[in-house]
Amino acid sequence: MFNMGYLFLISVFILSLLCFSSxxxxxxxxxxxxxxxxxxxxxxxxxxxxxxxxxxxxxxxxxxxxxxxxxxxxxxxxxxxxxxxxxxxxxxxxxxxxxxxxxxxxxxxxxxxxxxxxxxxxxxxxxxxxxxxxxxxxxxxxxxxxxxxxxxxxxxxxxxxxxxxxxxxxxxxxxxxxxxxxxxxxxxxxxxxxxxxxxxxxxxxxxxxxxxxxxxxxxxxxxxxxxxxxxxxxxxxxxxxxxxIESPPPPPPSSTSDSSQNKGSNKTWIYVVVGVVAGTILLLILGTIIYCRCFLKSNKKETDSRIVSKSFEAREKPMKNELNEESQDFLDSMSSIAQSLKVYRFKELESATDNFSPICWIKGSVYRGIINGDVAAIKKVNGDVSKEINLLNKINHSNVIRLSGVCFNDGSWYLVYEFVDNGPLSDWIYDNRNEEKVLNWAQRIQIALDVATGLDYLHSFTSPPHVHQDINSSNVLLDSDSRAKIANFALARPTEGKEGEFALTRHIVGTKGFMAPEYLENGLVSTKLDVYAFGVLMLEILTGKEASAFYGEENKFLSNALDVALNKEDGLESLRHFIDPSMLGNYPQELAIFVIRLADSCLKKNPAHRPTMDEIVQSLSRILKASLA
Structure with missing residues (x-):
């Protein structure tokens, strides 16, 4: 027995040495x-x-x-x-x-x-x-x-x-x-x-x-x-x-022309170019006016969906015989607003829209108008919009829709916005049948970064911080370069309290599928509401599916798709079925997984576990840089 025990100890010792050596x-x-x-x-x-x-x-x-x-x-x-x-x-x-x-x-x-x-x-x-x-x-x-x-x-x-x-x-x-x-x-x-x-x-x-x-x-x-x-x-x-030291990008192709050519000849070319540009602009202005006033009269169809933006639709509110005290006070302060915001006469807007003719109607209560040669979107709103006007009046950011002017007439407000050429993001990510409306991977990440940057501006650089409260793909507009602007600030409101959070006393309003659980269940509002909605928006951008596709019974958010794409051994293969098929596999798989994980972090049930928009901007900036490398 002793020998067997001794041999066992020696074996263990030798095995230990082998393991340690390994x-x-x-x-x-x-x-x-x-x-x-x-x-x-x-x-x-x-x-x-x-x-x-x-x-x-x-x-x-x-x-x-x-x-x-x-x-x-x-x-x-x-x-x-x-x-x-x-x-x-x-x-x-x-x-x-x-x-x-x-x-x-x-x-x-x-x-x-x-x-x-x-x-x-x-x-x-x-x-x-x-x-x-x-x-x-x-x-x-x-x-x-x-x-x-x-x-x-x-x-x-x-x-x-x-x-x-x-x-x-x-x-x-x-x-x-x-x-x-x-x-x-x-x-x-x-x-x-x-x-x-x-x-x-x-x-x-x-x-x-x-x-x-x-x-x-x-x-x-x-x-x-x-x-x-x-x-x-x-x-x-x-x-x-x-x-x-990283290799710099290759320099743009340079001209091989002799820099010592006749200066007078160079000036002549400058004059020619300026003349051509000026003539082109004049023709575009005249063409736009003729198109709005004449051509559209013979067209009974709806306006091109690329310029139809749900974000300009007025929310229905009860009509009031008289303005409430807050609106009246705001009307009394129009002189101060006029210093930075154009106050239009109603006749100017009538002239711009051909007397609000159906031929200039876009959708809802929004009309296209020509003001001083520029195209504008003019939105009629019933009710108090003083908070929205005051907020947009002090915002100047490339990723937030610009309010250029206001008008008040016969109990209604008219808000004049910059016109955004390519309309709402929803038109671009839901309609995969239109080959002219396909966004590639880099464009989608740039759009997500634009929205995140605009929200970070609202959350961190307005005083007090503001919550948009209605982020969705219809309220993100794309300009001619496919850069994003956040629109529709009808529900925007400032945060309050130590944690930037307060209880809503009125009914819950927003877009189904984008509203965070703490808002639906307890009426709590904070900047993390926008973070949650942004997470849903990122999934829409990646998958090309509407938010409703991510929800199951009892309106609970489904994590199955995320689990398939992220956690299983065949995650990269499953990712192929998760990403918008219109990209045809032309996307970096590792970056796609990182973006999905970022979206997943935005959708945490506990708002304290969601990242801030500043952190999201940093992550998306790195992802975009890697995508363009």
Whole structure:
């Protein structure tokens, strides 16, 4: 019995030695898409951090961070990662007071040490309003940490982050294993993968070896590396600032003409061009007037759907014999509005619309008019619109519809807006049969970014912050360049209270499918209402389906489609059935998954778990840049 027990202990000891030896030689498994999949409990990859299996328990390591406000200087980036500013400035060949251009690759030296079973660079972060583990890991730290690692190493639950509290951020780094040091590897660089990157291009950029990079991440040449994930790059010597200089885009084709040609001849051409442009503009103005007054009289069909915008439709409100006190006070203050907003005489609008003739009617209570040679959309509204006018009067943003003037006549308001050529977004994403109305991937991301930027302006740069409260594809208008403008501010209102939230005392109004659960159930209004609606809008943009397609019984939002596209092993194959077929597969799959995850984060039932519009703008800006690369 003794001999058997002795032999068993020896076997265990030998097995332990073999396991330890194997571990010391092991590399680090690539994290893949788990960086943005916060709900995934699978830790078989490196989602919790790189395993502490190196030759040393502490070493010098390097990170690549893309500068983005407010972390765009040596000081701010050093503070974020707990790094030495002098080391950051030295390795990037800049002064300690330097500020980097947006999206510039910055090398961040860190001390990487074992913390329990995982390597990490020790840093911390103070929770700000609307922060959550997803936004901290993926937006603030740019996937150089993960939400799972944050949850694992902090006592705060993801649903109960306290503003002002300090959390540990396990930054992803690692030390070389023995088999790496044996071949001359001295450092490991944590690199944030960008769209279009390959293992070879990344390795070459930093003077590394492709085979060693594949081995370091336990992947093969056939493995897909995903945008916005980290890859370990083995290096024999520290990275340098010269390696972070990205190739500039090719210059536009230049003329080969001799610059010393006769100046008088150049001026002649200028005069010719100016004359042609002026004549063209004059012909366009005359043509527009003739079209509005004559041609449309013989056309009994509805106006072209490209210029029909539901966002201009007036909401039906009870007629009042007299203006209420608020409207009367607003009417009394028209002189102050006239300083920045044109106050039209009713006769001017009658002349512009041929006396509000049916030939100039667009839809609802909206008419097309010609005012001083410019096309305008004129909307008749019954009821009090003082809040909407006051809000639009002080807004000047390219992604928000511009109100150019007002008129009050016989108990009705007339609002004069800029005319947006291509009409509502809904006309472009629901009608896939019209080949002239197909938006490509980059256009869709640009439109989403435009809407997010406009909402961020409303939420962060108006005083007080405002909620649009009716974001949907009919209230997003596209101009001739397919750039988006937010319209229809009839339901917009300022936020109130400490959290920018208050209880509605009136009936719930909005667009079915876009209204957040806390608004439907409890009448609570905050800027997170717009975030939820924006999440639905992003899914419409991606899928080409109306919001109603995402809802099931009892009007509950369906997550099945998102689960299929994001979490299953055949996610990329399932994605093909999820994305709008009109794009015919011409979209980057990794970026599509990231956009869907971003939309999913906007649709969290708890509004505190949704990102802010500022965070969404940052994410979409990076996605658009990667899409255009």
């Amino acid at each position: 571990l010391s030689q092991a590399q680090q498994p690539y994290v893949g898409l788990a960086t943005t999949d916060c709900a995934n409990a699978d830790t078989s990859n490196s989602v919790l951090g790189y395993t502490c299996n190196g030759l040393n328990r502490s070493c010098q390591a390097y990170l690549i961070f893309r500068s983005l406000s407010p972390f765009d200087s040596v000081v701010s980036i050093s503070t974020l990662f707990g790094s030495d500013p002098s080391q950051v400035s030295q390795i990037n060949s800049v002064s300690e007071t330097a500020t980097f251009d947006t999206n510039k690759m910055v090398i961040v030296p860190v001390t990487c040490s074992c913390s329990g079973p995982y390597y990490q660079a020790n840093t911390s972060y103070v929770i700000k309003s609307n922060d959550n583990y997803f936004s901290i890991a993926n937006n603030t730290f740019q996937a150089l940490s993960t939400c799972q690692a944050l949850q694992d190493q902090n006592s705060y639950a993801g649903t109960n982050l306290i503003v002002g509290a300090r959390v540990v951020v396990p930054v992803r780094c690692a030390c070389p294993t023995k088999n790496q040091t044996d071949v001359g590897i001295q450092y490991l660089l944590s690199y944030l993968v960008q769209s279009g990157d390959t293992v070879t291009s990344i390795s070459t950029k930093f003077g590394g070896n492709t085979v060693r990079t594949l081995e370091a991440n336990m992947i093969s040449e056939q493995t897909t590396i995903h945008y916005f994930t980290t890859l370990l790059v083995p290096l024999e010597k520290p990275p340098s600032s010269a390696q972070t």
